[in-house]
Amino acid sequence: MTDQTCPCRAMESQQLAYSACCAPYVEQRLPAPTAEALMRSRYTAFVVGDIEYLVESLAPESRHDFDRKAITHWSRSSQWLGLEILSTEQGLTGDESGYVEFVAHFNSEGERYAHRERSLFRHDAHDGRWYFLEEANRKNAPIVKGKQTGRNDPCPCGSGKKFKKCCGAAG
Numbered sequence: 001m002t003d004q005t006c007p008c009r010a011m012e013s014q015q016l017a018y019s020a021c022c023a024p025y026v027e028q029r030l031p032a033p034t035a036e037a038l039m040r041s042r043y044t045a046f047v048v049g050d051i052e053y054l055v056e057s058l059a060p061e062s063r064h065d066f067d068r069k070a071i072t073h074w075s076r077s078s079q080w081l082g083l084e085i086l087s088t089e090q091g092l093t094g095d096e097s098g099y100v101e102f103v104a105h106f107n108s109e110g111e112r113y114a115h116r117e118r119s120l121f122r123h124d125a126h127d128g129r130w131y132f133l134e135e136a137n138r139k140n141a142p143i144v145k146g147k148q149t150g151r152n153d154p155c156p157c158g159s160g161k162k163f164k165k166c167c168g169a170a171g
Helices: 035-048 051-056 060-065 068-077
Strands: 078-090 097-108 111-124 129-135
Touching: 035 051, 035 068, 035 078, 035 097, 035 111, 035 129, 051 068, 060 129, 068 078
Parallel strands: none
Antiparallel strands: 078 097, 097 111, 111 129
C-alpha cells in the first residue's frame, strides 16, 4: 500500500502517499505529532485492519471496554470511503489535549454511512504520545446516513464500545 494515496486523505485535494502520511504511525508505531495526525492514523488503521494499533492509540483508561471482536468485524466488513477533517482545536505540540471534528465515510452491508464526531485526544508528557480519549459530543448523536446502528453493534465512533454504551447513551 506504500505507493497508494493514504486512506485518510482520499477525499481531499491534498493527497499524500500512505508511506509519507500514516504508515510511520500505523506500521512503525512512531508517535503521531498532533491530535489530527493520530485521528488520521486511527482512521487508516480501520481501513487496513490494524486493530492492535487502535488499542495502542486508545488512552489506557479508556481500554477497559474495548470490544476487539466487534471492532475487528466492523473494520473488516466495511468498505472505507474517506475521511473529512472538519475542524481542530488545540492538539498541537505543547498542548495537553485537543479536539478533532471529522466525518468518516464507509459502506457496510450495502448501505452508505457518514459518521460525524468531535473527538477528545490527550497528550502524555511521559511517553510523548497522543491518545484517543473519548468522543466529546455525546449529547449530539452521530450523523448517520443509511441503516441505523443497532444497540449491540460496535459504535461507529470507533471507541471500541457497544453503541448502547457510547453514542447511543447520549439520548
